[in-house]
Amino acid sequence: MSDSETHKLPVLALSIALLLVLAHWSGQVLFDHLVFDRNAIGNGEWWRLLTGHFVHTDWDHLTWNLLAFLILGSWLETHSRRYLIGAIVLGCLLIDMLLMGGFSPLQYYCGLSGVLNAFAVVGLWLHWLRYPGWISATVILLYAGKNLSEAMLGESLLTDPGWAAFVPAHFAGALAGMMLLIVLRLREHDAVYMMPSRGTRKRTLYSIPS
Numbered sequence: 001m002s003d004s005e006t007h008k009l010p011v012l013a014l015s016i017a018l019l020l021v022l023a024h025w026s027g028q029v030l031f032d033h034l035v036f037d038r039n040a041i042g043n044g045e046w047w048r049l050l051t052g053h054f055v056h057t058d059w060d061h062l063t064w065n066l067l068a069f070l071i072l073g074s075w076l077e078t079h080s081r082r083y084l085i086g087a088i089v090l091g092c093l094l095i096d097m098l099l100m101g102g103f104s105p106l107q108y109y110c111g112l113s114g115v116l117n118a119f120a121v122v123g124l125w126l127h128w129l130r131y132p133g134w135i136s137a138t139v140i141l142l143y144a145g146k147n148l149s150e151a152m153l154g155e156s157l158l159t160d161p162g163w164a165a166f167v168p169a170h171f172a173g174a175l176a177g178m179m180l181l182i183v184l185r186l187r188e189h190d191a192v193y194m195m196p197s198r199g200t201r202k203r204t205l206y207s208i209p210s
Contacts, residue, residue: 012084013073016054017066020112023055024062031055036099036109049096055110065112072119075126082184083122090176091115098172106166114169121177 023030036052037045056062076083095114098104120143128136 010074010077086180087118091118091173094172094176114173117173118177
């Protein structure tokens with residue numbers, strides 16, 4: 001990754017966090033126009049596929065997700081804004097496919113917790129690359145244990161959003177994070193220079209540093 005891709009101040013993450021607070025502070029009327037609503041989406045209100053992930057049922061629901069977003073989102077953006085944007089886009093896309101594809105009985109859905117699992121997967125991988133060792137491994141195991149526990153219990157361990165937690169969205173978000181890592185790694189390997197070696201007609205591949 002080049003220095004030009006790094007961001008010391010996570011402006012985008014901080015801006016999104018501010019929008020989360022403003023959206024919740026605006027009240028029930030705005031919530032009703034932004035929440036994921038299957039019937040409304042079917043009637044052409046497509047924006048809910050995106051906005052539904054950024055509204056929350058109450059201040060407790062928002063606070064937990066906002067805290068996680070500020071930590072993970074800022075961590076990703078300081079590495080590369082591509083990680084932050086990619087995690088949001090892929091996370092929303094896969095969760096929406098899950099919600100709209102007949103795999104969910106839900107009429108309504110809201111909250112950033114599913115997308116945050118995409119952040120978590122990418123963030124844990126970046127942390128492992130920078131600080132490999134037992135601490136990183138322990139954090140990864142704790143994260144995996146949390147998700148497995150939620151799958152068995154059918155509810156969120158850390159938050160009580162007022163609505164029943166839809167745990168499959170957390171797994172869809174985690175899958176989005178894995179897909180993002182694969183896509184970015186493939187792009188890095190595809191960016192190569194063909195350089196002729198000295199004294200021979202053979203060519204050597206030199207990859208562009210990430």
